[in-house]
Amino acid sequence: MTTTMTSPMSSSHAPASTGGGLARKQNFLTGVLGGVLFAFIAWALSHHFLDNSSRTYSDLVAVFTGIGWMFGFWLGIGALNAPFAWLIGSDQNRADQLYYAGENQGKVRYWKYCTDHKVVGVQYIIMTMVLLGAGGILAMAIRTELIVPGNHFVNQQVYNGFVAMHGMLMILALIVAVAGPWANFVLPIMCGARDMAFPRLNALSLWTLVSAAALLLTTLAVGSLPVGWVVLAPITDQAGVGMDFFAMAILVFTVSTTVAGVNTICTVMTMRTKGMTLNRLPIFVWGSMIAAALGLYAFPYFFLVETLQILDRTESTSFFVASGGGQGWLQANLFWLMGHPEVYVILLPAIAALFEIASVMSRKPVFSYRTAIAGMAALAGLSILVWAHHMFTTGWAPTLGGPFMVTTELISIPTGVFFLVLVGTLWRGNIWMKLPTVWLFGFIANFIIGGITGIYLSDIPIDNELHGTMFVTAHFHYVFVGSVLFGAIAALAFWYPKVTGRFLDEKVGRISFWLTFIGVQVTFLSMFISGLKGMPRRYSSYSFLFEHTNFLTTVGAYTIMAGMLTLLGAVITSWNKGVPSGPNPWHANSLEWMVPTPPPLENFDVLPVITSDPYNYGEEKVNS
Amino acid sequence: MSHVETHSETHGHDEGHHEPPEVVDGRQRMAVWIFILGDVITLSALLFTYLYLRGLNVHGHWMSMWGYQGKTYAQYENIAGSSAGLPAPTLIHVKPMSASFSWLVTMVTVLSAAVVVMAERVLRATKNAKTFALLSGLATIVAIVSIALSVVQLHHIPAIFSANNDSQVMAYTAYSSVMMIAIGSAMVHVGILAFLGLGLTIRAYRGVLTGEKWYQARLVRIFWVWVALSAIIVSAVTTTINTIH
Numbered sequence: 001m002t003t004t005m006t007s008p009m010s011s012s013h014a015p016a017s018t019g020g021g022l023a024r025k026q027n028f029l030t031g032v033l034g035g036v037l038f039a040f041i042a043w044a045l046s047h048h049f050l051d052n053s054s055r056t057y058s059d060l061v062a063v064f065t066g067i068g069w070m071f072g073f074w075l076g077i078g079a080l081n082a083p084f085a086w087l088i089g090s091d092q093n094r095a096d097q098l099y100y101a102g103e104n105q106g107k108v109r110y111w112k113y114c115t116d117h118k119v120v121g122v123q124y125i126i127m128t129m130v131l132l133g134a135g136g137i138l139a140m141a142i143r144t145e146l147i148v149p150g151n152h153f154v155n156q157q158v159y160n161g162f163v164a165m166h167g168m169l170m171i172l173a174l175i176v177a178v179a180g181p182w183a184n185f186v187l188p189i190m191c192g193a194r195d196m197a198f199p200r201l202n203a204l205s206l207w208t209l210v211s212a213a214a215l216l217l218t219t220l221a222v223g224s225l226p227v228g229w230v231v232l233a234p235i236t237d238q239a240g241v242g243m244d245f246f247a248m249a250i251l252v253f254t255v256s257t258t259v260a261g262v263n264t265i266c267t268v269m270t271m272r273t274k275g276m277t278l279n280r281l282p283i284f285v286w287g288s289m290i291a292a293a294l295g296l297y298a299f300p301y302f303f304l305v306e307t308l309q310i311l312d313r314t315e316s317t318s319f320f321v322a323s324g325g326g327q328g329w330l331q332a333n334l335f336w337l338m339g340h341p342e343v344y345v346i347l348l349p350a351i352a353a354l355f356e357i358a359s360v361m362s363r364k365p366v367f368s369y370r371t372a373i374a375g376m377a378a379l380a381g382l383s384i385l386v387w388a389h390h391m392f393t394t395g396w397a398p399t400l401g402g403p404f405m406v407t408t409e410l411i412s413i414p415t416g417v418f419f420l421v422l423v424g425t426l427w428r429g430n431i432w433m434k435l436p437t438v439w440l441f442g443f444i445a446n447f448i449i450g451g452i453t454g455i456y457l458s459d460i461p462i463d464n465e466l467h468g469t470m471f472v473t474a475h476f477h478y479v480f481v482g483s484v485l486f487g488a489i490a491a492l493a494f495w496y497p498k499v500t501g502r503f504l505d506e507k508v509g510r511i512s513f514w515l516t517f518i519g520v521q522v523t524f525l526s527m528f529i530s531g532l533k534g535m536p537r538r539y540s541s542y543s544f545l546f547e548h549t550n551f552l553t554t555v556g557a558y559t560i561m562a563g564m565l566t567l568l569g570a571v572i573t574s575w576n577k578g579v580p581s582g583p584n585p586w587h588a589n590s591l592e593w594m595v596p597t598p599p600p601l602e603n604f605d606v607l608p609v610i611t612s613d614p615y616n617y618g619e620e621k622v623n624s
Numbered sequence: 625m626s627h628v629e630t631h632s633e634t635h636g637h638d639e640g641h642h643e644p645p646e647v648v649d650g651r652q653r654m655a656v657w658i659f660i661l662g663d664v665i666t667l668s669a670l671l672f673t674y675l676y677l678r679g680l681n682v683h684g685h686w687m688s689m690w691g692y693q694g695k696t697y698a699q700y701e702n703i704a705g706s707s708a709g710l711p712a713p714t715l716i717h718v719k720p721m722s723a724s725f726s727w728l729v730t731m732v733t734v735l736s737a738a739v740v741v742m743a744e745r746v747l748r749a750t751k752n753a754k755t756f757a758l759l760s761g762l763a764t765i766v767a768i769v770s771i772a773l774s775v776v777q778l779h780h781i782p783a784i785f786s787a788n789n790d791s792q793v794m795a796y797t798a799y800s801s802v803m804m805i806a807i808g809s810a811m812v813h814v815g816i817l818a819f820l821g822l823g824l825t826i827r828a829y830r831g832v833l834t835g836e837k838w839y840q841a842r843l844v845r846i847f848w849v850w851v852a853l854s855a856i857i858v859s860a861v862t863t864t865i866n867t868i869h
Contacts, residue, residue, distance in 0.1 A: 055793045087823040089830040197651050262658045270651040296658065300666040304673070308805065316786075316793050317801035318689070319673070324786075325685030325798030330676055334669060 024099070026078035028111040028210075034076020035069045035211070042068025059313045062222070062241035066215055066248040073211045078113040082200050101199065103601055113207060115199035118599060120206050121185025122499060124176055125492075127206065129568070131173035131213060136564060138166035143557040146550050151541050159540035161224025161242070168216060168229045168246070172253060174480055175295075175342070176209065177488035178349035183264055183288040186495055189592040190282045192273025192610065194602040197266035205260035208252050215249035228538060230339070233320030233331035236309055244313060247306040254303040257345075261292035273591075275610030282590045282614050283359075283366050286373050287352020291345050294380040298341035305334035329396045336387035344383045346480070348376055350487030351418050354440050357494050358422055360588045361437045362429025365615035367421050375417035382411050392460050393467045401460050408458035415451050419444070432586075435509040439490035442517045446482025450475060453528070471531025474524040481560070482520045489516075489567065496571075497585045501597045502578030508570040515563030523556030590614040649839035656843050660850045667854050670806060671861055677798040681868050687799045688717045691786035700785045718782035718797055723863035725780075729773045730852075730859040733814060736766035737845075737852035740821065744841045747828075751835020757828035760841075763848075764821030767814050774811045778804065799866065806858050813851045820844045 046064035050057055074080050085091065092100070101116040102109030109119050110126075141162050145153050154162065188196050196202045219225050223240035236243050268281070268289045308319040309331070318324025320331045359366045366372060388397065388404040422444060431437060453475040456462050466472060496504040526549040535546040542550065584593040591614070595603055678686055690713040692700060704710050743759030746752065781804055786795040796804060824844055827833040833840060 083819075087819065087826065089823075089827040089832040091832065198655065258659075258662055262655050262662075265658055266651055266655050270647075270654060296662045297665055300662055301669050304666060304669045308673070308801075311801065311805060315804065316795040317804060318685075318796055318798050319677070319801050319805075321795075322682050323685065324689050324795055324801070325677060325680075325682050325687070326801065327677060327680055327682050330673060333676075334673070337669070 023078060023081055026076065026081075026113065027108070028077065031073045031077030031207070031210075035073030035214070038072025038075070039065050039069035056314050056316060058241050059244050059310075062244035063248065063310060063314055066218075066245055069215065069218075070211050070248070070252060073214070074207070077207050079204055079207055081113075098601075100203075101195075101601055113203050115195070115203050116601060117184050117188050117196045117199065117202055118499075120196075120202050121181045123206050124180030124184055125499075127209060127213070128173055128177045128180055128488075129571075131169050132177075132564070133568075134217065135166050135169035135173055136561060138162045138169065139557060140561055142166060143554040145540055146542070147554040148551065149542050149544055149547055154540065156540045157226045158224065160226035160228065160538060161220070163538055164225040164227060164229045164231070164246075165216070165220055166229075168225075170480065171229065171342070171346075172209075172213065172216070174346045174484050174488070175257065177346075177484065178353055178491050179260070179264075179288055179291060179345075180206075180209075182284070182353060182491055182495060183260075183292075183349065185499060186592040187264065187285055187288055188267055188271065189595060189599060189603050190285050190590055191268060191271055192276050192591055192604070192608050193267060193271035194604060194607075196263050197271055198263050201259045201263050205256045205263065208256040208259070212249045212252035212256060215245050215252065219243075219245045219249070230335055231306075231309065231331075232335075233309065233312070233328050234322070234326075237313070237321070244310065247310045250302055250306040251310075254299040257295050257299050261296045264288055264292040265296075273607050273610060277610075279370070280610055280613045282356060283369065283372060284349070284352045284356045287348045287355070287376055290373075290376045290380050291348040291352075294341050294348070294383065295345045297384060298338045298345060301334050301338035302342075305331055305338070308334075329391075329394065332391055332394060332396065333387070336390045337384075339390060340387045341380070341383045343479070344379055346484050348379070350443075350484045350491065352376065353491035353494070354443060354487050355421060355425065356590070357436045357440050357490055358425040359615050359617070360494075360586050361432045361434065361440070362426045363432070363617040364425055364429040365613075365617060367424030367427070369613075369615070371417055372421040375414040375421070378417075379411065379414040382407060382414065386411060389458055389463070392463045405458055405460050409455060411458075412451070412455050419448070434493075434586075435504055435506050435513075436490045436494035438510060438513050439486050439493060442513060443483055443486040443490065445517075446478055446486060446520060449524075450478030450483050453478065466531060468536055469531040470527045470535045470537060473537050474527035474531055477524050477527070478520070482524065486516075489513075492571070494586070495592075496574070497581035498592055498597055498599070500575050500578065501581060502574055502576075503581045503585065505570040505574045505578055508566060508573075512563045512567035512570060515566060516560055517563075519556045519559030519561075519563055521556070523553050523560060526550075526552035526556065588614075589616065645837065645839060649842075652839070652843055653846070656846050660847065663850065663854070666809075667857065670802075670809065671858070674802045674806070674861065675865070677802060678865065678868070682798070684868075685797060686868055687720075687797050687866075688715055689784045689786050689795060689797045690714070691716050691784035691795070693784070695785055713786065716784050718784070718800060720799070720863075720866040721777070721780065721782070721803055725773075725777060726859050726863050729770055729777060729810070730855040732766060732770040732773060733810070733855045734852045736763045736770060736814075736817065736821075737848045739763035739766060740845050740848045743824075744838070744845045747835060747838050747841055753828045753831065753834050756833070756838075756841065757825050760821050760828065761825040764818050764825060767818040767821055770814050771811055771818065774807050774814070777807050778811075781807070803862065806862060810851075810855055810858065813854070817844075817848050817851055820847070 043061060043065040046061045050060055082092070097115070100114065102112065102114040102119050105112070109116070110122060114120065141154070142159070145159055184196070184202065188194070219242040222245060223242045225231070225239055225242045225246050227235050227239045227243070231243065231246065268285055272281070308317070311317040312319050312321060318326040320326045320328050322328075355366050355372055385407045386404060388400055389408045392401055453471070457466060457472060457475060493504045493509060496502075530546045530549040530553065533546060533549070535542055581597070583595070583597045586593070591608060592599075594608065692703075692710070692713060693716045695703070739759055740763045743756050743763060746759060747756040781796065781800050783794045783796055783800065786793065821844070824833060824841060827840070
């Protein structure tokens, strides 16, 4: 294997920068200051000019304050520089581009509106950890409340707010957990590109997410969201202004995912290097692209439904209010039209990363590469036809129950294909049992449980019994925590050396794995039992009938938290003190491992030409 | 076995890795089309909302609501605050919004799109950036007129002073609600067009966009035509399928 792409970046003859002054001083801090300042101005103006006797007064003040925050943050961080520069015909020159790409700026660039895809990838890692951390703290609060029957620490309202915020923070975290860091850091290099197709949009997707996360966390400070993360209407009418911040956070988040999705697809479709044909694309690239396309389909529904929620609350419209001709089922339909595809927007990048890891760590090609791609495409296609299985018990369109049951059960076919591909890839391989592989096996075990219990729930008779119970909670936690999070950690362990030049601490990483793996089994198997015994979701107190299983669940949850903190410790300490890894520690064939570590700005001094697929380990063995 | 070879067609870093304009244009066009696809989903969801609520006509309230007719907000507040209190609400039916005005707004948007199409053709045919600047400026002004007309439309959405749940407020029936989001959505889209049109005008005037570098004019034109098309679709649906017979 050869590569000569090692020259460092040079810009000694680049034209002088045109973007000096204030634009060069913008960073995260100026973004926060701008956001707070504009939020305060918007709050003061709306407070002054709006009629405070109106029923919608507090919601309108919240919305204007939120808009002020977003506009101020984007202005302060520099997100609006390029659009206004374009407007006045003042395009960036080469020096400006290099500046915004963070050339020669050291670690400061990680706190700026940086257009380098690798910086954006690292920023996404940090963002994911922040979201997981916030959601995890709430999970611990929830489980602490539930450790024994009765209300102890919080009342039902606060508890429901914790549940809603935990759910939404974790969903956002998992949507970006793999696609955020790795579809940014490694995907362009895997394609043989010097950056993403639209570097400024790339930075925009990250910083809009940051501004959305701030709005979401604000919800906790203004009365939270005691209506569950699906924010079903019309119960949302009873929620306080936290609902307004939540809805605005979702609007901004959908902008972020749309921009990121367009960027990912355009990068893959138009920026592949010579010889990188579609059937030579690393499978992670395929998975990221299919997930991005699915996100582009799904998130407009989320955007619309939360816009309608805001209008119902601030303008007294009647989208979901029956007395004005509205209908709560409209909200449920629009939400789940997004909600189920979203599961696969989360899952597909993780699965695709695991295909990649399985191939490298077993020194074998991805088993049935084309079937794997077809499986991902089929899963994406089917996922848009199953939304109503979330509404089996709501009374909406009972005659459609049968068809939706069938489409949901059909999903098990492409899901089965994934198992086949993973196991087929590992089968009789020379498996290198390093940290990414350990998490990969954890994924396989957990995903079997999460997947099979999903098949039960897709059957209407069983769903009628188990809907709204802890069984459902356990099922989707096996999918999200046991599967997606394990996949995300496997991806982190796998590509960590490419980011830092060091291995993620193997020993501490394994301790983290066992704590988390055992914790997941204890937590969610006992939760299954609670659900089978009839324990409902979203209650802060419960019958003594569920006492023992809930105690076990809480102990398991603490164990997971211990595992996650251990992993966090490993990530932090290994960053500077880990064992040096060199540029290609796994002896992999895909392009990200052919460039130096850390990869230079614009990745390649000389663009590579691809002559075969990246999984030719078998051929390598035969030839050697 | 190596699957990677080096590419001989490289550029020095000092000049930057510039790609040919047509390559960049192709990439940007793909992005515009994908954004439009996302917009198609949003529009579909909006029309689904409209047709779903009209089809359900929940409690017969698609275009009606219990409330108080023909009162200004001040009059209503006086009645609510008087010792007699509010009289019993009556069922008030609202009428569909003016179809001719809806089509007027749509046609203004379509006109702005036609001007942009013409502007791009003129630029590509004559390479005359000054004429393009004039035409794209005109399209921008027409788009702003469309926004102004939409504001008038929003002002005329039928509202009812209602006794809704625990409060007395001005409220909107399902029909009025969907019209509000449809008109608001159109305003946001045309607002983006006005921004883009103004940008093209300034850029052409300053010589950034020229007869040789006309690609951005095409990108903007594609989106502009889509917005005009979506306005036609929304008008066609909301002016023909509105009342319940």
